[in-house]
Every structure is written in structure tokens, then in C-alpha cells.
Amino acid sequence: MTEAIFKTENLKIAYGKNQVIHGIDWDIIEGEVTALIGPSGCGKSTFLKTLNLLVRSMSDDVKLSGSITFSGKNILNDKIDAIDLRKQIGMVFQQPNPFPKSIFENVAYGPRIHGVKKKRELQEIVEQTLIEAYLWDEVKDRLEDSALGLSGGQQQRLCIARALATKPDVLLMDEPTSALDPISTLGIEELIRKLEGQYSVILVTHQMEQAARVSDTTAFLYMGELIETNKTSQLFSNPTEKQTEDYITGKFG
Amino acid sequence: METNLRASERLVRKSRKLSLKNPERNGKIVVYTAAFLTVVATLAVTVFLAQRGLQSFYMSDINPLEFFTSTNWNPSGDNPTYGALIFIFGSLAVTLASAVIVAPLGIGAAIFMTEIAPSWGKKVLQPVIEILVGIPSVIYGYIGLTVLVPFIREQVGGSGYSLMAGIVVVSVMILPTVTTLSADALNRLPNGLRSSSYALGATRWQTIRRVLLPAAIPGLLTAVILGMARAIGEALAIQMVIGNTELLPGSLLDPTATMTTIITLNMGHTTFGSAENNVLWTLGLILLAISYLLVMAVRFLGARRKI
Ligand SMILES: Nc1ncnc2c1ncn2[C@@H]1O[C@H](COP(=O)(O)OP(=O)(O)O)[C@@H](O)[C@H]1O
Ligand SMILES: [Mg+2]
Numbered sequence: 187m188t189e190a191i192f193k194t195e196n197l198k199i200a201y202g203k204n205q206v207i208h209g210i211d212w213d214i215i216e217g218e219v220t221a222l223i224g225p226s227g228c229g230k231s232t233f234l235k236t237l238n239l240l241v242r243s244m245s246d247d248v249k250l251s252g253s254i255t256f257s258g259k260n261i262l263n264d265k266i267d268a269i270d271l272r273k274q275i276g277m278v279f280q281q282p283n284p285f286p287k288s289i290f291e292n293v294a295y296g297p298r299i300h301g302v303k304k305k306r307e308l309q310e311i312v313e314q315t316l317i318e319a320y321l322w323d324e325v326k327d328r329l330e331d332s333a334l335g336l337s338g339g340q341q342q343r344l345c346i347a348r349a350l351a352t353k354p355d356v357l358l359m360d361e362p363t364s365a366l367d368p369i370s371t372l373g374i375e376e377l378i379r380k381l382e383g384q385y386s387v388i389l390v391t392h393q394m395e396q397a398a399r400v401s402d403t404t405a406f407l408y409m410g411e412l413i414e415t416n417k418t419s420q421l422f423s424n425p426t427e428k429q430t431e432d433y434i435t436g437k438f439g
Numbered sequence: 440m441e442t443n444l445r446a447s448e449r450l451v452r453k454s455r456k457l458s459l460k461n462p463e464r465n466g467k468i469v470v471y472t473a474a475f476l477t478v479v480a481t482l483a484v485t486v487f488l489a490q491r492g493l494q495s496f497y498m499s500d501i502n503p504l505e506f507f508t509s510t511n512w513n514p515s516g517d518n519p520t521y522g523a524l525i526f527i528f529g530s531l532a533v534t535l536a537s538a539v540i541v542a543p544l545g546i547g548a549a550i551f552m553t554e555i556a557p558s559w560g561k562k563v564l565q566p567v568i569e570i571l572v573g574i575p576s577v578i579y580g581y582i583g584l585t586v587l588v589p590f591i592r593e594q595v596g597g598s599g600y601s602l603m604a605g606i607v608v609v610s611v612m613i614l615p616t617v618t619t620l621s622a623d624a625l626n627r628l629p630n631g632l633r634s635s636s637y638a639l640g641a642t643r644w645q646t647i648r649r650v651l652l653p654a655a656i657p658g659l660l661t662a663v664i665l666g667m668a669r670a671i672g673e674a675l676a677i678q679m680v681i682g683n684t685e686l687l688p689g690s691l692l693d694p695t696a697t698m699t700t701i702i703t704l705n706m707g708h709t710t711f712g713s714a715e716n717n718v719l720w721t722l723g724l725i726l727l728a729i730s731y732l733l734v735m736a737v738r739f740l741g742a743r744r745k746i
């Protein structure tokens with residue numbers, strides 16, 4: 187039952203000479219919501235961007251070593267097709283960043299890129315994904331309007347829909363609520379809980395309460411080392427490592 | 440708490456009082472004066488040019504219709520004619536043709552600099568192109584005169600002094616401007632657009648074509664329009680290669696003239712207040728009107744960018 191969706195072995199990540207991740211061995215469980223917490227600058231975003239190899243597209247000097255096994259393959263192997271990989275791994279970022287296009291075109295972007303051409307099929311995907319992201323009722327009458335006219339919370343849900351439109355297995359979320367107000371934050375958290383089961387969600391957050399509210403498993407990353415992973419309730423009530431305890435009790439970070 | 444507030448208030452007051460003594464107010468005076476002078480200078484030039492330029496029509500009795508539609512230009516003859524169509528056409532032809540040539544080249548180079556080879560682009564290309572922007576136009580004209588004109592004469596035909604030479608020189612001259620401004624427009628785009636497009640599985644080319652270019656369009660158009668503004672106002676470089684004949688060109692290889700070249704060539708030897716002199720002011724007024732239109736287009740696009 188507890189298959190690993192990602193299995194990292196001695197994963198090391200460096201930007202040039204700056205070693206950011208120092209060898210992580212971690213089995214991320216399939217179908218769960220996994221939270222990754224840790225103080226800012228500890229390498230959470232870098233780790234997350236490595237799972238879909240985005241880090242390679244965004245910086246020239248990144249060096250990856252070790253292995254990440256995803257659907258039976260080591261994705262750090264050069265032969266892996268990053269485009270195919272990203273079709274299966276959606277990602278949502280800290281700042282809601284819809285394209286300056288219509289709501290429809292934002293959601294249709296991924297499918298179009300992966301070869302869906304028929305208008306009817308696209309319409310179906312867009313409707314289905316917007317329903318899944320709990321945005322359909324709010325936008326169904328203005329699909330042709332600019333996505334930039336939506337509120338911050340709606341924009342972020344649109345970005346989630348955009349990521350779900352390629353029918354991925356995994357959703358990576360990098361502090362998806364840190365730019366949102368409390369009400370929109372609750373909306374996104376509720377959405378994450380509903381996605382659980384159908385998708386493996388890996389959620390980076392700097393809010394421990396958020397990790398406690400939405401995740402099944404929580405991992406604590408500190409200075410590029412994975413200090414502790416455990417069932418969320420366990421980790422917050424009864425951390426085994428001293429550093430985890432210090433962090434969750436607010437002694438540092 | 441109460442006393443705390445008081446203390447901080449006192450501090451604020453104190454620092455305000457201190458700054459009132461000098462920097463704040465002085466700064467304000469300088470800034471306001473500069474703004475005021477800028478507005479006055481712009482207004483003065485506009486009013487002066489309008490007053491001079493319109494004199495052709497109400498003092499020298501030149502028929503506006505003739506001025507804008509006739510190609511008979513002979514202001515110093517016994518029976519003077521004042522048809523300026525050749526020069527209006529020349530200016531517009533040079534400006535539009537160079538914009539059409541430079542837009543794809545400049546935007547393409549900007550894409551290369553910002554998206555294809557960003558590290559090399561930022562370190563090497565961008566500074567080089569910024570230097571090119573600053574090269575005085577006389578140098579472009581001089582190179583055109585010594586290299587381009589003979590080349591056209593020998594390889595393409597005609598005397599070499601031609602509309603084509605003018606267009607090429609102006610294109611080369613505005614290319615760096617359009618390239619840097621386009622690169623700025625692309626660099627201004629939030630990085631989130633790139634990362635989310637890549638994260639959806641888009642290739643670099645798909646990201647450029649479907650996300651970045653559409654998002655940057657207002658900024659790219661602004662770049663081209665500012666290039667056109669530089670082209671329409673250019674006199675010296677064009678004058679050196681275009682031939683300066685008062686003829687409507689039948690082909691790209693024929694010599695012709697533009698509004699700016701006619702002004703610079705004739706300003707010196709016409710008497711202030713004469714009809715011959717007034718029509719030059721009228722050409723200047725037309726140039727100013729076109730610049731205003733271009734600037735308004737830029738502002739309009741700038742306002743659209745925020746949406
Ligand atoms: N593109 C990059 N190039 C070089 N260094 C980077 C880059 N992105 C992040 N870093 C460095 O990697 C470290 C970890 O950053 P990051 O992964 O963003 O941490 P977090 O998301 O936990 O705040 C930081 O020291 C940061 O300066
Ligand atoms: Mg981060």
C-alpha cells in the first residue's frame with residue numbers, strides 16, 4: 187500500500203560550488219499529502235524543483251547527483267525526457283502566476299502543448315479541471331476574460347487547474363498560500379485535502395500549522411539535510427530529533 | 440505605552456524639523472524647478488514651431504493642399520511652388536521601411552540575448568549593444584557613405600545614393616536601440632511565466648512563442664516605435680547617403696530626400712520670414728506632430744501593459 191512515488195538516494199544538489207542539498211535518502215509515499223517544512227534558505231524550493239528537473243531549465247550551473255526514482259526510472263539519468271516527466275508532475279508556485287491570457291487559454295495551455303488540438307476536447311478538459319479546482323462556478327461565465335482579472339486566491343486555484351490539466355500523478359506545491367490572505371489560504375488547503383488520494387501532493391510550506399492541517403506525512407529539512415520524516419501527527423506531537431523539536435517549538439527559524 | 444508613543448512622536452517631529460532645514464526642501468525646489476523648466480521648454484518649442492510653421496499658410500499664402508499633395512518643389516524659382524510630398528514620402532518611407540526591417544531583427548536579437556544565451560547575452564552582448572546605441576549618427580552616415588554607397592553602386596545599380604542606402608543606414612542605426620529596449624521588455628517579464636511554462640512541459644521555443652512574446656508585446660511595440668521616433672528625426676546620416684534630389688523615387692535605387700535633410704540643407708541660405716524659410720518650419724512642425732503621435736502610441740501601449 188505504501189508505494190513510494192519518489193525515491194531519492196544520496197541526492198545532492200549544488201549551484202556551482204554552493205552545495206545546497208547534502209545527500210537525501212527519502213521515500214515519498216504515493217497518494218499522500220507530504221509536507222516539507224524548514225527555515226527559509228534550507229533548500230526546500232531547490233529540492234522540489236529537482237523532482238521535475240525544473241531546476242535544470244531555470245539555472246545553468248546546477249549540479250545533481252545521486253538518484254531519484256520515479257515510475258521505475260532514475261530521472262537524473264540523462265536519457266529521461268523532461269517534457270514527458272513534467273506532463274506527469276504538475277507544479278504550483280509561491281506567487282500565483284497565471285499567463286496573461288484568458289482563463290480558458292491558461293488551463294488549455296498544457297494540453298495544447300502536449301498535442302491536444304480539438305476545441306471540443308480542450309473545452310472538456312478545461313471544464314473538468316476547473317471543476318476539480320473548485321473554480322468552475324466562479325469563472326464559467328467568463329472563460330474568455332483575462333486571468334489577470336481574478337483575485338489572488340482565484341488565480342492560485344487557476345494555476346492549480348492549469349497544472350492538473352495535463353492529468354499528472356503528482357502535484358508539487360511551493361508555498362502556494364504564502365502570497366494569499368487567510369480566507370484564500372483556507373480555500374487552497376481545503377482543495378489540497380480533496381486532491382489527496384487522486385494525486386500525490388508534495389507541499390512545501392513555511393507555516394507549520396498548514397503542514398499540520400493538510401498533510402499525512404511531514405519532513406523537516408534543515409541546511410540541506412533531511413532531519414526527520416514521520417506521520418504528521420507524530421512529528422508534531424513527538425519529534426524524535428532535537429532539531430525538529432527546536433524548530434517546531436519556535437526556538438529557531 | 441502612552442509615554443512610549445510620545446517619545447517616538449517626538450523623535451519623528453525632531454527628525455522632520457531637522458530635515459526641513461535643508462535636504463528635503465532643497466530637493467523639492469530642484470525637482471520642481473526641473474519639472475517646470477522641462478514643461479516650459481516643451482511648450483515653447485511647440486508654440487514657436489506651430490506659429491512659424493503655420494505662417495506658410497496664412498502669411499505666405501501657400502495652399503495647404505498643394506503643400507501636402509504636390510511634388511513640385513521649387514521655392515526659389517520665379518514662380519515658386521511648394522509641394523512637399525516628396526519629402527513627406529521620403530521620411531515616412533525611410534521610417535516605416537526601417538521599422539519593418541528592424542522589428543524582426545531587433546526582437547530576434549533580444550530573444551537570443553535574454554532567452555537563448557542569457558548568461559553570455561547579459562555579460563557580453565548587452566553592453567556591446569548599449570555602446571552601439573550611443574554611437575553618434577554621423578559615424579553611421581560616414582560608414583554608409585564610404586562602404587554602403589559604393590557597394591550599392593557596384594553590386595546593385597544606380598549611383599548608390601539612394602532611398603535604399605538611407606533605409607539601410609537608418610536600420611543599422613536604430614537596430615541597437617530596438618534590440619536593447621526589446622531585451623528590457625523581455626527581462627521585465629516575471630520569471631514565474633518561464634518556470635510555470637517549463638513546469639507544464641513546454642519547450643523553450645514554445646515558452647518563447649506562446650507565453651513570453653505575447654506577454655511582452657506592448658513593450659516590444661514600444662521598442663519599435665521608439666526606434667521609429669529616432670528614424671524620423673534623423674537628418675545627418677540620411678543626408679550623407681540618400682542623394683538629396685527633389686524627386687519622388689521610382690525605385691529603391693533612386694535618390695530622394697526627406698523632411699529632415701531638406702531642412703538641414705536649406706535652413707542656412709534662406710531668409711528668416713521668407714516663404715522659402717517658412718515652409719521649412721512647416722516641415723519641422725510636421726516632424727514634431729509625427730513625434731507626438733509616436734510618443735502617444737508609446738504611452739497608450741505603456742498603459743495597456745499594466746492590464
Ligand atoms: N538559482 C539559484 N542559483 C544559485 N543559488 C540558488 C538558486 N536558488 C537558490 N539558491 C540558493 O540555494 C539555497 C536554498 O534556496 P531555496 O531552495 O530557495 O531555499 P528555500 O526554498 O528553503 O527557502 C539558498 O542559499 C539560495 O541562495
Ligand atoms: Mg522557497
